[in-house]
Amino acid sequence: MAESCHYHTSKNASWQCQPCNRQYCSECIPGSSANYHGQGPDCPLCREHLEYIGASNSAKPFWQMGLFYFLYAFKPGPLTVMGIAAAGSLAISSMGLISIIALVTIVAVVSRYNLLVIEKLAGGQMEAPPLTDALDGNGAILLIKVIAMTLIAGFVGFKLIQFTESENIFLLYTIALSLLAPAAMIVLAVTHSLRSAINPLKLLEFTLIIGWPYWLLWIITGMISSAPTVLMAIVAEKLPSWAIMPTAAAVTSYFYVVSSAIMGYICLTRQQKLGITASQEEDENYLEENDFLCQRARAEAQIFLREGDYQGARQALVDGLRRFPNDETLNERYYRLLLATEDKKALQELGPHLLEKFVQINRVYKAAELYLATEPAPPVHKPEVRHALAKVLYQQHKYQFAAQLLNNLHKEPYPHLDAAYLLLAQVYMDGLGREDLAKKLLHFIRQKFPESALRSEIDTLWKVLSSTTKAR
Known part of the structure; x- marks a missing residue:
């Protein structure tokens, strides 16, 4: 029966470390021996040389x-x-x-x-x-x-x-x-x-x-x-x-x-017991240098996290992010590590920067998910990030959070303030039941941005609010 990876039980192990009694799959140990300068990979935990067992471990009975x-x-x-x-x-x-x-x-x-x-x-x-x-x-x-x-x-x-x-x-x-x-x-x-x-x-x-x-x-x-x-x-x-x-x-x-x-x-099928040196298909598993380094940083951080070694995981993620600052997986794992360790200081200082990264790489839904998971909420200052997060939170009916992000946005120089305040007006009207505040915002937009490309939407919402007010 094939041995499973210690950290991914649904996958067959490809490598094993005798001193640590750990088996690793190809996700834990990415690439081939050539990626490790011909010496083969070492164990992320003890740094001893790993033994390749991929072919024999996945072999069916003869x-x-x-x-x-x-x-x-x-x-x-x-x-x-x-x-x-x-x-x-x-x-x-x-x-x-x-x-x-x-x-x-x-x-x-x-x-x-x-x-x-x-x-x-x-x-x-x-x-x-x-x-x-x-x-x-x-x-x-x-x-x-x-x-x-x-x-x-x-x-x-x-x-x-x-x-x-x-x-x-x-x-x-x-x-x-x-x-x-x-x-x-x-x-x-x-x-x-x-x-x-x-x-x-x-x-x-x-x-x-x-x-x-x-x-x-x-x-x-x-x-x-x-x-x-x-x-x-x-x-x-x-x-x-x-x-x-x-x-x-x-x-x-x-x-x-x-x-x-x-x-x-x-x-x-009895490779390890017979002491036979396994051969690995180098061309099949070889990764380009950047892909290899990025995947290795992800994998080692995940292993350290599973082992409860938060300091080791943090160092692996920091090293990876220095090389690949826009990698989605590295950024998310770093943020989740801060959440897991309840490092409130780091979340307040680094959280806004990490959320901005997700917005920049078009992963706004992920940014919103992490924003909601942070208590207290990180102080997001950049208007474009606040606006992007608020859009997603409005769609998810998280009206209070969306309003908090959009409030007082006019105090920051932001070229899309008309769109942001139109969204805030919708938040007030659809989610918070504050038609009065929504109407004040629309009045502000109509005066401040008379040539807005969103004028038709602004006017439509104004009519809806006016008819609602008359009906009352």
Whole structure:
């Protein structure tokens, strides 16, 4: 079962900190390792290096991925290997030098590529590697190690027969070899160590870490390994003689890749327990510098807030706002931090500035929400901010607050005073039942702004008020 982020329980964790026992999602730890100058991210709490667990933590049980393995073998890398195997088989006509070279080449390419498939999938790389990744100089060495594994297994079996002269012992040994063969291939692929791959205790430890799914893996890979023989028995008679060897080579290579994909994926599901270093898709998660710094400031502030470290959260937000003064999320979280800590002094001093920021970035509804949440209300001085807030508060039927913001606005130099006082008149009339004050305001506007662009609205409201007064 996938582990959830400690701070966002609906999201799977991508990183973990062992000392803090915390798991983080990609929202908590934005970007990729490249954003952290290639060193990888560190824990916001203890600053220790984080371990990437994204691919393994979100991995489904391997038996639920059946179609994935068979489609995986049709990617460009596996198809290239199949093509080489098919083409090389045409050169195998006898046991001459050319045939031996062709046979060794096919075995080397297929073996190296299959080991690479196990290694890459175990590390979390879901795309099939290109063939060029297998041509890294390790192909011959790993082939020798595979041959050495086979020879050592045969030598041990021979010695058992020689010393015990018991067919039952040899039969048990053969069964044990069969059961541990997938484990041996996986250990060799992941560690590149022949000593580990032939160490029975190491292999037994591997099977215990995987648990019962290992035995399901053994059954499935055994069935898949026999698939080429069954398939060729069906189609061999329908193929021309020259096509039998290439077809057999391609089919065998295909099913080997399928088996390797299953082995690699099951390691992915137990990545941390097996001590496998995870690989991260750098291009997919990489962020441009400004986006990364902004998201990191948001994330660290949120983590500190959740941990109750208000001082740490405040410092993270201040650092972020120095770089990104107009970022909506940073400004809101800073304001809410002041509210949470009941820092009345800061709210009175910084509140008006923060509310102005929201008005400037066209988030007036957010500014109004924060204004209402502040007790006592912050002293907003700028007329344009007071007017913008009052508009929203009037729409939300918060008439008293709207009136407080618009009262005495004529004492400030404001080019839209006619619109602001028209709004105040509507507040008095619609919300506070003070038609008398509304009429005084309209009279003031008509005298002060005879050429106002809002003259028609002013006159309409004046008529409404006049008719209401006569009706009484």
